[in-house]
Amino acid sequence: xxxxxxxxxxxxxxxxxxxxxxxxxxxxxxxxxxxxxxxxxxxxxxxxxxxxxxxxxxxxxxxxxxxxxxxxxxxxxxxxxxxxxxxxxxxxxxxxxxxxxxxxxxxxxxxxxxxxxxxxxxxxxxxxxxxxxxxxxxxxxxxxxxxxxxxxxxxxxxxxxxxxxxxxxxxxxxxxxxxxxxxxxxxxxxxxxxxxxxxxxxxxxxxxxxxxxxxxxxxxxxxxxxxxxxxxxxxxxxxxxxxxxxxxxxxxxxxxxxxxxxxxxxxxxxxxxxxxxxxxxxxxxxxxxxxxxxxxxxxxxxxxxxxxxxxxxxxxxxxxxxxxxxxxxxxxxxxxxxxxxxxxxxxxxxxxxxxxxxxxxxxxxxxxxxxxxxxxxxxxxxxxxxxxxxxxxxxxxxxxxxxxxxxxxxxxxxxxxxxxxxxxxxxxxxxxxxxxxxxxxxxxxxxxxxxx
Numbered sequence: 511x512x513x514x515x516x517x518x519x520x521x522x523x524x525x526x527x528x529x530x531x532x533x534x535x536x537x538x539x540x541x542x543x544x545x546x547x548x549x550x551x552x553x554x555x556x557x558x559x560x561x562x563x564x565x566x567x568x569x570x571x572x573x574x575x576x577x578x579x580x581x582x583x584x585x586x587x588x589x590x591x592x593x594x595x596x597x598x599x600x601x602x603x604x605x606x607x608x609x610x611x612x613x614x615x616x617x618x619x620x621x622x623x624x625x626x627x628x629x630x631x632x633x634x635x636x637x638x639x640x641x642x643x644x645x646x647x648x649x650x651x652x653x654x655x656x657x658x659x660x661x662x663x664x665x666x667x668x669x670x671x672x673x674x675x676x677x678x679x680x681x682x683x684x685x686x687x688x689x690x691x692x693x694x695x696x697x698x699x700x701x702x703x704x705x706x707x708x709x710x711x712x713x714x715x716x717x718x719x720x721x722x723x724x725x726x727x728x729x730x731x732x733x734x735x736x737x738x739x740x741x742x743x744x745x746x747x748x749x750x751x752x753x754x755x756x757x758x759x760x761x762x763x764x765x766x767x768x769x770x771x772x773x774x775x776x777x778x779x780x781x782x783x784x785x786x787x788x789x790x791x792x793x794x795x796x797x798x799x800x801x802x803x804x805x806x807x808x809x810x811x812x813x814x815x816x817x818x819x820x821x822x823x824x825x826x827x828x829x830x831x832x833x834x835x836x837x838x839x840x841x842x843x844x845x846x847x848x849x850x851x852x853x854x855x856x857x858x859x860x861x862x863x864x865x866x867x868x869x870x871x872x873x874x875x876x877x878x879x880x881x882x883x884x885x886x887x888x889x890x891x892x893x894x895x896x897x898x899x900x901x902x903x904x905x906x907x908x909x910x911x912x913x914x915x916x917x918x919x920x921x922x923x924x925x926x927x928x929x930x931x932x933x934x935x936x937x938x939x940x941x942x943x944x945x946x947x948x949x950x951x952x953x954x955x956x957x958x959x960x961x962x
Contacts, residue, residue, distance in 0.1 A: 519734050526727040530720060537716050544705045552696060553670050555620055566611045570604045575677065577602055582636055582688050583681045585646065592646045599631060599647075600655065609658040624699040628659030628667065633691040638684060651693050659695075667695040761791045814855040814939055821850045821889060821960075822882065828863050829880055840877040841867075847882045850889055852960060854940060862936040863891075866956050869930060870895035875953070884962070888942075891958045900948040908946060909934035933958075 581598050584590040590598070616625045632655070634647040649655060653664050661667055677688040698704070706713070765788045774780050822845050833841050870878050875895035883890040900908065909930050937944045937958055948954035 516738075519731060519738075522727060522730050522734065526723065529723050533716060533720055533723070537712065540709060540712050541705065544708055548698075548701065548705055548708075549668050552623070552625075552668075552698060556616075556670050556694070556696065558619065566608070566615055570608050570611070573604050574602065574608075578677065578688060578690065579679060582679070582686065585636065586638070586681060586684065586686065595634065596647050599634065600657065602657070605658050609660060612658065613660065623704075625696050626659070626661050626667075626699065627670075627694060627696045628653060628661035628664065629657045629692050629694050630655045630664075631657050631690070631692050632672070633689065635689045637687040637689065651695070657692060661695060661697060664695050667697040670694045670696050755795070759791075759795070762788060762795075765791070814858065816853045816855050818851055819854050819856055821852050821854075821891075822847060824854075824856065824859075825863070825880060825882070825891065828860055828867075832864065832867050836871055839871060839875070842877070842879045844879055844881040847884055847889065850882070850884075850962065852889065852962065854960070855936075858936045859940070862933045863893075865930065865933050866893045866958075870897055870954070873897040873954075885959065887962055888959045889962050891960070893956045893958075894953070895955075896953040899950045899952045900946065900954055901950045909944070 577598065581590060581595045585592075585595055612627065613625075616623075616627070630651045630653065631647065632649065632651060633645075636644045636646060638644065651664060651669075653661065672691060672693040675690045675692075677690075679686050679688065765784050768774055768784055769781070774784060825845075826843065829841055829843060833839070867878060870893065873895075875897035877896050879892075879894045881890075881892040881894065883892070934944055937960075940960055942958060942960040944956065944958045946954055946956050
C-alpha cells in the first residue's frame, strides 16, 4: 500500500511537469506566431513607402543616383579604388536629410508605432559591356554599412525588405550596368509589450489553466499524502493496540493457570487476590475496547446528556479524584472564577479532563496546575504542566486520531493515541475549542474554551 501511494505521488509529479511543459510550449508557440504576425504587419505597412524613396524627396534620390554614377565612372577610369567607392557611398552628403524624411514619413503613416530603422548596403557590382562583372562591394548586412537610418545595431531588428536597383550607363564608348542591393531593417520600440497586450486573453487563459493544474495537483498530492498517513496511522494503531492487549491477556492467562492449582483454591486469601487480578485485567480489556468504540464517533455523532453544572466544583472533584490515583503528582488549582454555571455533559467532560491530566503525567509532568479564567464571555480552563513539552512541528497533529508523540522507542509511552482526539471531539461537541501552547523541554499548556 505504501509503495503504491509513493508510485502514485511520483506519477502525479511527472504528470504535473508534463502538463506544465505542454502549456508553456503552447504559450511559446503562440508568442512566436504573434511575433511573426506582427513582423508581417509592419512589413506590409512599410511596403507602402516606395522602394527608391522618390515619393519622399525626388531631389535627394537624384543626388544619390548621380553619386553612384560618378563613383562608377571614376572607378572605370581607374581613379577610384574599391575601398574609395565604398567610403564614398557610405559617407554621402544626403544621409542625414533622407534619414529625417523617412523618419517623419513613418511617424505620419504609422502613428501607432515608434520605429527606428537602418538601410544598409549589401552589394555594389559593375557589369562592363553587360558581360564582365566587377564586384566592387558585396557583404552580409552589417550596421557599419548603414546608408541612412537611426538604428545603432541590427541585433534586435528584423528585415522588412531588400531592394535591388539597376542603372544602365555609357561612358567613353563603354556600356556598363550598375547593380546595387540594400536592405531595410526596423526595430519597433516596446514591441514585446505590444505583442504581450495582443496575447492578453491567451496569457490569462494559460495562467488560469496552469493555476488549475497546480491546484488539482496540490489537492491530489494532499489526498495521496493523507491516504499514506492514514495507512501509516492504521499500521501504528494495530501495533499499539496489539502491545496494549498483550499485557492483560498474558496476566489473565497466567492467573487462570494459577487458579488451576488446588493449593491456591484452598487458600481464600490467594484465591481472592487472583480473582481480583483477573477482574482488574478484564476491566482493563473492556476499557480498551470501550475507548476504541467511543472514539470511532465524530463530535456530531456523540450523544450528550447535558445538565447544569457549577464548573468550579466539578473541576475540583476531578482534581481530588486524580490526586488519589496519582499521589506523587503535585496537582494545584488556580481558579479566578466563582460559581460559573454551564450546561455540560458531566460524564464525557470528566473523561476528557482526565485524559488531559493523564497525558501530562505520561509525558513527564511532576507539577500540574488547573486554572480558570473568563475570556471574552467564555470560560477558559487551562491545564499547565512541566513535562517534556511538544515540538512546534508536532502540535498540529496532537488532536488527530491515533497520533502519539514519539519519544525514542515507539512504545515507551503507553496508550492508543486516542486520548487527546477524544478531548477534541468532546469539546467540539460542546461548541468549544481546545488549543495547546508548548516548547520542547518547557512543558505544555492546554486551554479549553467553553461558552458561558
